[in-house]
Amino acid sequence: MALPEEPVPPAVPSCPLPGKICHVAGQERPGSCCGMAMAGFRTSKYQLPEWHRRNARVFNQACTVGEEAQRGRAEAGHLRRHAAACAQRAQQHSKSTLGQRLQDIHFWRVELQKEVMELDAETNLLAAQKLRLERALDATEVPYGVVTDNLQCRERRQPPDLVIDEVERQLLKEADLIRNIRDLLKRTIIQATNQIRSNRIQKEFCELDWSDKVETYHIDDKCVSYNNDSTNIQSHPSSVKFEENASTPKTWAQFSHDNISSAEQEKLASVQLRSLIQNIIHDAAEDLRLQRATVNQAFHNHCRELDDAKLKLEQHLEQTLKDIGEEEANIVALKQAIRDKETYLKVAQTRLYDRSFRPNVELCKDEPQFRLVSEVEELTVFLEALKRKLMESEQCLKHLEETRMKLEKEIAVKANSISIDREKCLPFRIHYPVDLELASYKQ
Structure with a gap:
């Protein structure tokens, strides 16, 4: 432990009794002379009480350090024994x-x-x-x-x-x-x-x-x-962490x-x-x-249902095509409106940019400046709204196109079903056998 710095002895004021001072100095330092020229100064050496106090501090510090070292050794020994016991128990x-x-x-x-x-x-x-x-x-x-x-x-x-x-x-x-x-x-x-x-x-x-x-x-x-005596044990510090996918x-x-x-x-x-x-x-x-008549009637009824469904799908397809045309025109108009507003915005921003070069005190926050800033903000709001509406319209057009394809597919499916039931199944049912012999097919 480092010792504290030794205090600088305070300066001794002028002594009103020079004879007594010289007497003490003469006893502590034989052969020295304390004349009037040394009045108000003290010697660079410590006084005896200070020397004793300093020695006491050094002794106390040495004792403290020794006690701390002894406690540390005792704690270390206890820790070693405790760690060894815990490690053995843990293993x-x-x-x-x-x-x-x-x-x-x-x-x-x-x-x-x-x-x-x-x-x-x-x-x-x-x-x-x-x-x-x-x-x-x-x-x-x-x-x-x-x-x-x-x-x-x-x-x-x-x-x-x-x-x-x-x-x-x-x-x-x-x-x-x-x-x-x-x-x-x-x-x-x-x-x-x-x-x-x-x-x-x-x-x-x-x-x-x-x-x-x-x-x-x-x-x-x-x-x-x-165990501790195994020859194939190694240090794997990274193995302590748990895997994220561990169960x-x-x-x-x-x-x-x-x-x-x-x-x-x-x-x-x-x-x-x-x-x-x-x-x-x-x-x-x-x-x-045998339910030949019932089956034939079911075929006719189903063909009528398919005809009705196909007609409704064709009507919906016609309306969807009309909506697609109107939506495409709307998208073109929105894009033109966006281009127009961008032109307005460029004009306002250019004015603001040019006015930023006004010299000295002319760089004033005047009414035109506020108006131009307000104009840019308004145009920005309109542009964002128009762009959002354009995105919505494009998404709507996409949905309309998907609906058109679905309707066309459904119409084709209905036409295929009608063809199968009306042109293939019904004509062939004329040759349907009236009765069947089943006895020879029983297990």
Whole structure:
């Protein structure tokens, strides 16, 4: 610790008793002389009391520094022991938590592996049922081309006319038993295909989760084996921070739980679908209900509805085209107005710019100056309003164009639907068979 600066001895005033002063000085400093010429001055040396006080301060400071050093050493020793104990406890606790974590990982790994095996077995069973469906579908080839042709033609309708309307329902009703079986088998095959795909996707999710668990288990098992004497430990200061996409124990467990739950749901859906397939294969026979007149009437009614809808769409298209023309003219007018106001603004700004060169006291905030500034502000407000209105008009024009394209597309869709129903389906229904033999098609 640095010692404080020694105080400068204060000047001694002139002594009224020079004889006494000389006597004291003579005792402290033999051989010196204190004449009248030295009156009012003191010697450069400290007085004895000052010397004692200074020594006392030095001793006190030395004692203080020593005590502080002793306290620091004691605190350092205590800190070393405390840090060593805490580090050992922390390492042991971390090892214990890693061990518990290994148990958790092992639990989920076993559960996932079990789920993967069960889901794979269920997928194989469903694939076998799907093969039965395909063979049953191959056995239902029928020569009923009228209904089949009608349905296939109407499948060429474009969205949004591709709907299950009254005509579609009546066509399905007039289909024979085998046709119903074929449609049902097709839908069921698609459903089985989708379910097999879902099973395999969920199995892949579980396998990926299981693979991650296996890799994580090996990593944490290796971490458990580390100790202070391990040779492959290194400093990784950056590893202390948490990754932004890191999961929490709750979300970690929930992720595996959700995978297993989804796998259970897919497995249950697969079991139910296999039961449904079994019922479909054994309960496929139904009575044929011919509704030729009803279907024809439904066709005529639907064609009238399509004609009305197409006419209304054409009227809306005509009005939209008119609105587009008016909006385009409005945009041209707005752009011209903006150019005109920009010219006005340039004039006002040029006047302000030229007036800024007025010399000396002539650079006055006079009435023209205020008026020009006000004019610029007004023109700026008008320009912003016109530009906003121009943007709104352009957006409105864009919406009108989109509406026009939608209407044209809808008109084309309606024309296509009318062509299919009136020119393809109805003429071919003249050859519709009156009765069908169903007995030979029953399973």
